[in-house]
Every structure is written in C-alpha cells, then in structure tokens.
Amino acid sequence: MLKKLAILAVLSAGPVAGQDKSFTLAAPDALTKTGFLKHLLPRFSLKTSIRVTLTDGGADAAFGPQGTPVFRKGDAIWHFAGADNPNIVAFEEWLLSDVGKRTIEAFAPEGDALFSADLAMAATVQTATLSGDVALGERVSLKRCGRCHVVNDSNRMNAIGSSPSFALMRNFPDWQERFETFFLLKPHPAFTQVHGVTDPFPDTQPSPIVPIEVTLNEIEAITAYVGSIAPADLGAPLQTQ
Known part of the structure; x- marks a missing residue:
C-alpha cells in the first residue's frame, strides 16, 4: 500500500504522467559519511519531485573525481557525472544553480559550512523564488x-x-x-x-x-x-x- 501511495505521489507531482522521475546515485564513503547527501538530496527532491536513491554500485550517476566540478571541501573538488538522462541533467543543473549553491553551503553540522559551491571563490547565491499555491x-x-x-x-x-x-x-x-x-x-x-x-x-x-x-x-x-x-x-x- 505504501509503495502504491509513493508512486501516486510522484506521478501527481510531475507535469508528465507516467514519467519515472528518479535515478540512482553512487558516492564514496568519504562523502556519504559526512551526512552531506542526507542534507542535499531531499532538498533537490523537494524542488523537482525527482527522487534520488543512493546505491553502492551500478548507479546511473556518481560523485567522484570525474565529470563536472560541482562543489569543494577545502582544496578537494568533487565532480558529478551521469548518464544522458533528463532527471540526471536536472540534478546537475540544480547543483550549479544559485539555489543549489545555497543548499550546498547551508550544510554546517558544526556551525561552519563544510562544503563550498564557490569553485572560483566568487559564487553569488540568491534566494529561491516562491511559486507555491x-x-x-x-x-x-x-x-x-x-x-x-x-x-x-x-x-x-x-x-x-x-x-x-x-x-x-x-x-x-x-x-x-x-x-x-x-x-x-x-x-x-x-x-x-x-x-x-x-x-x-x-x-x-x-x-x-x-x-x-x-x-x-x-x-x-x-x-x-x-x-x-x-x-x-x-x-x-x-x-x-
């Protein structure tokens, strides 16, 4: 019953009925153990209704040393790479958007931001537009x-x-x-x-x-x-x- 409700919720949230708005994501332990992805992924789903499921292998997309630079931790830059899939493209675009950057830098488990979206040390972050009913x-x-x-x-x-x-x-x-x-x-x-x-x-x-x-x-x-x-x-x- 819960599975059926989840499917109906996703279908009603998206503009295209029947579209599978989800993908799987792999990430190294060094990233997942920070708790950052538990902060990041639900916020992306909130904005897009696209669900991201973490998996150990065989994923549609991954954080790692290859792909598009998306954020950094100190001097270490994290990249994102994935298949040519509309949901994955939407995630990458969101990471690079002002709202995504703001979300990345809002993760501060010890009071200070652990990650930065400012790869050039000059990011500009803006407040998201409110579009709800x-x-x-x-x-x-x-x-x-x-x-x-x-x-x-x-x-x-x-x-x-x-x-x-x-x-x-x-x-x-x-x-x-x-x-x-x-x-x-x-x-x-x-x-x-x-x-x-x-x-x-x-x-x-x-x-x-x-x-x-x-x-x-x-x-x-x-x-x-x-x-x-x-x-x-x-x-x-x-x-x-």
Missing part, C-alpha cells in the same frame, strides 16, 4: 501544522504555547530554508512523512504520535504561504550603553 499552503498549514504552531489568528487558541508561531519564525533570516526542509529538523523526523521522499517508519520504531503526512507540492505551498504573511513585530532592538 498560497491558499493551499494556508489550508495545509492549519491542518498539518496548526496542532503545534499558531499559523494565524484562526488557530491562535489551539496551538502549543512553547512552539513558535509562523509569524515569529518569519523573522528568522533562514525562514525559507527552515520551512522547505522542516521534515528534517527536530522533532519533525519522528512524526513526519513526505510522500516519495522520506522512508516509512520502521515497524520496530513507529511514530510516537499521529504522523503528519505531506507531499512535496504541499511543502512548497506552505512555504509560499509563510512568505505571504507579515513577520511578527518584535519591537525595536535593545539599546546597549
């Missing part, structure tokens, strides 16, 4: 997120006081990144499923509460909705003498 985003936010967060005045009395409101989080400099990838940020992974992206909960470790189930299209809509609301007025900054 704002009205859908409001409905999904109230239904899926409103049990914890104040989404707007309509659920102000039903949320959990310790959870930040959407208007408050709208003040965060990285608010867009947070909402686009909320399912990766604690505590959400313990109870959130994204169709076609996240793996099902293990039978031995089910969700501790009723799971939140969303699609990539709904996440895009939520982010667009948050972009449409005014940040909470936090008052003037404190003046120090």
